Amino acid sequence: MAVNVAVVGATGAVGEEFIRILESRNFPVQELRLLASKRSAGKKMRFRGAEHTVQELTKHSFQGIKIALFSAGASISREYVPYAIESGAVCVDNSSAFRMDDDVPLVVPEVNPQEIAKHHGVIANPNCSTIQMVVALKPIHDAARIKRVVVSTYQAVSGAGLKAVDELQKETASILSGKEGFKRNLFPHQIAFNVLPQIPQSNAFLSNGYTSEEMKMVDETKKIMGDASIRVTATTVRVPVIRCHSESVNVETEKKITAAEVKKLLSKAPGVTVLDDAANQLYPLATHATGKDDVFVGRIREDESIANGINLWIVSDNLRKGAALNAIQIAEMLL
Numbered sequence: 001m002a003v004n005v006a007v008v009g010a011t012g013a014v015g016e017e018f019i020r021i022l023e024s025r026n027f028p029v030q031e032l033r034l035l036a037s038k039r040s041a042g043k044k045m046r047f048r049g050a051e052h053t054v055q056e057l058t059k060h061s062f063q064g065i066k067i068a069l070f071s072a073g074a075s076i077s078r079e080y081v082p083y084a085i086e087s088g089a090v091c092v093d094n095s096s097a098f099r100m101d102d103d104v105p106l107v108v109p110e111v112n113p114q115e116i117a118k119h120h121g122v123i124a125n126p127n128c129s130t131i132q133m134v135v136a137l138k139p140i141h142d143a144a145r146i147k148r149v150v151v152s153t154y155q156a157v158s159g160a161g162l163k164a165v166d167e168l169q170k171e172t173a174s175i176l177s178g179k180e181g182f183k184r185n186l187f188p189h190q191i192a193f194n195v196l197p198q199i200p201q202s203n204a205f206l207s208n209g210y211t212s213e214e215m216k217m218v219d220e221t222k223k224i225m226g227d228a229s230i231r232v233t234a235t236t237v238r239v240p241v242i243r244c245h246s247e248s249v250n251v252e253t254e255k256k257i258t259a260a261e262v263k264k265l266l267s268k269a270p271g272v273t274v275l276d277d278a279a280n281q282l283y284p285l286a287t288h289a290t291g292k293d294d295v296f297v298g299r300i301r302e303d304e305s306i307a308n309g310i311n312l313w314i315v316s317d318n319l320r321k322g323a324a325l326n327a328i329q330i331a332e333m334l335l
């Protein structure tokens with residue numbers, strides 16, 4: 001049965017992807033309501049060949065809505081998710097607003113789909129860097145119990161929204177054309193031809209020296225995997241790539257597991273494609289994963305510095321599996 005669906009933050013990087021995926025997966029949409037700020041009200045966006053007009057988000061926006069997909073930041077979610085629930089909608093929220101609340105399921109369908117049924121009107125979508133990592137880690141945890149994870153990320157600028165993509169493109173063009181005086185709005189340093197060990201770009205650092213993105217990876221991984229004993233440490237880094245996050249992940253397990261066994265396990269794992277053929281220089285790349293649904297894993301090898309260690313290289317489209325696709329998979333399960 002088709003349902004009325006609202007997309008909050010429809011004009012953003014994640015919102016645009018929501019619309020594309022709802023269409024390509026033939027999600028049973030009766031009415032699609034596109035919501036954004038006052039700035040975008042009246043803007044036209046296409047869905048299934050027809051023009052849809054973006055409306056300003058208000059507390060009355062959710063009448064008749066069954067599924068509300070939120071992607072306009074945590075403060076908007078905190079303010080408007082309660083109105084959506086009150087109107088009878090179930091919300092899938094892409095922001096960090098409710099992720100760590102005890103009574104809110106934090107779901108990656110390949111890892112903990114059983115949590116969806118426990119919702120009270122809102123299901124949280126994890127952070128993009130966490131999602132792609134846990135999809136690859138779950139089969140290893142089930143087989144050999146993961147004790148510790150050390151992850152370093154290489155995150156695309158689209159994770160910071162459309163304005164960040166624009167800044168990278170304009171700054172790159174400005175440098176290549178030899179013009180001086182490019183004015184940055186978003187990133188604290190030059191992002192073109194550079195690598196910034198700070199995500200997010202503002203208010204990033206906590207009193208322990210980590211960034212909030214790093215602590216999201218630590219806390220969310222434990223909650224999704226349902227195992228608070230897994231030790232996780234993260235360094236999150238922005239690179240001048242438009243789309244797809246890459247991750248170098250080191251895993252220490254309780255039980256010995258060989259690289260060949262991990263390859264075999266991941267080859268059968270839902271949502272994972274193994275691309276790992278050293279002889280042919282085959283491994284996951286951002287350019288290859290762009291626009292694709294799976295989490296790509298390669299460079300699978302044993303960590304020879306410890307008894308039970310595995311190294312992985314994990315790449316996925318941050319706007320698809322990392323955000324819109326994961327949320328729509330949750331919505332499909334809800335229906």
Ligand code: NAP
Nearest residue numbers: 009011012013014036037040071072073095127128161162
């Ligand atoms: P973006 O490209 O900057 O887009 C922001 C969207 O939010 C736009 O549609 C914007 O509408 C809307 N918005 C901003 N202020 C609003 C307001 N006062 N009322 C209604 N709508 C408002 O950002 P994005 O990359 O799509 O990310 C949006 C949010 O999604 C992030 O803040 C984050 O919470 C979440 N996110 C999650 C992940 C993840 O890891 N799962 C990844 C990326 C983003 P206008 O066009 O009117 O400004």
Ligand code: 3JN
Nearest residue numbers: 073074094095096127155159160199
């Ligand atoms: O920077 C990235 O690559 C991912 C960014 C995610 C993000 C950006 C702004 C606000 C989030 C998130 O999903 O955790 C949030 C937030 O909701 O706190």
